[in-house]
Amino acid sequence: MANSLGYEFKKGLWQELPPFRLVLGLCPTLAVTNSAVNGLAMGLATIFVLFTSNILISLVRKTISAQVRIPAYVVIIATLVTVADLFLAAVFPDISKSLGPYIPLIVVNCIILGRAEAFAQKNSILPTAADTLGIGIGFIISLTIMGTIREVLGFGSIFGVKLLGEWFEPWIVMILPAGAFLVFGGLVALVNWISSRKAEKAASAAMSR
């Protein structure tokens, strides 16, 4: 592939930042980000599955025939998710408890299958690793930011630490599903606004030259 590894990594952090630019994986984004720590934990579990499954898919990309690639990828992803789920339940029962049913749901997180289809099946291991790490870290950052905003407004705390005093009346709606959509919409708007300003600046710089 023509692009450098650095580019493949960096694009996940802004240019294709999930879930605001690459609008995939909305189910976990909306469902678990009611606190910063849940968002972070979900991001970490997702990057594990994203990275390992796409490396595997990149390895076997030439032996799998195109007609059965989707079921094959789904089996690989589901296996890894189950491994992650069992591992968390066995070693970190508390985290496993608080994430509840969301870990098994990583199977249907479109980011993972999306990256497999769009990238891993066409690229060798190194670019795939760079791509999934970038996308995965972007996803962790996004989920943590969303969780932080919702936790501050909905509980008045960050990572469980009380931030705002007694005067603060928590906006319960922020913790509920409706709050997820509000914050998500706001952040998509913000990201789009920043990039359109960037594009304008670049255009006017090109004009004045």
Place this chain on the structure above:
Amino acid sequence: MNNIVKMFLNLIVIGALSGIILSGVFGVADPMIKANKERELKEAIFVVLPGAKDFKVLEKTVGQEKLIVYKGIDENGAPVGVAFKADGGGFQGNIGLMVGLETNYLKLRAIEVLEQLETPGLGDRIREEAFKDQFKGLEVKPKVEYIKYRKPEKPNQIQAITGATISSDAVVKNINRAVEKVVANFPQEEMTRAEAAPQAAPKEAGNGK
């Protein structure tokens, strides 16, 4: 190679490999998960029966159902209370409680939440000490009740969590249902009868780290 044969082979090999991996991981993780659950259950018994040094498991089969109670005893074998699980539907899923009852079947000693899937920030506040502490010394006759927005007036009342009436109601209903079953099926003499003093070191010291 014939493409159809290749497709079959692809899926068979991937399916078989993932089966092998999963059975291996499950073999390692399952005993650990069971041990975690067991430890949680034991810890919960000692939480809801303060003063207990050991417990005896009593079982009874009523119709299709198997009733299990844990009779807590102190270091001399004198009964300190009886603990049992109380499960039932909450707002989003099962709420599993451990309930500690005095041996005279009149008052609760304490409750602990073992599992719940309630709304974070609302229903899941049933896990908070402030809510659970209300059940300490609460009268279970004629039955446990809840009231909203006000401090409880009667010795069998608790105050429901504001914005989470359904979860509070579910907790109260689970307790009433379980208490009723235990009272109906385990004669009080069985609970007040002294047991042999626990031998050697108290059990929970070894489990609780």
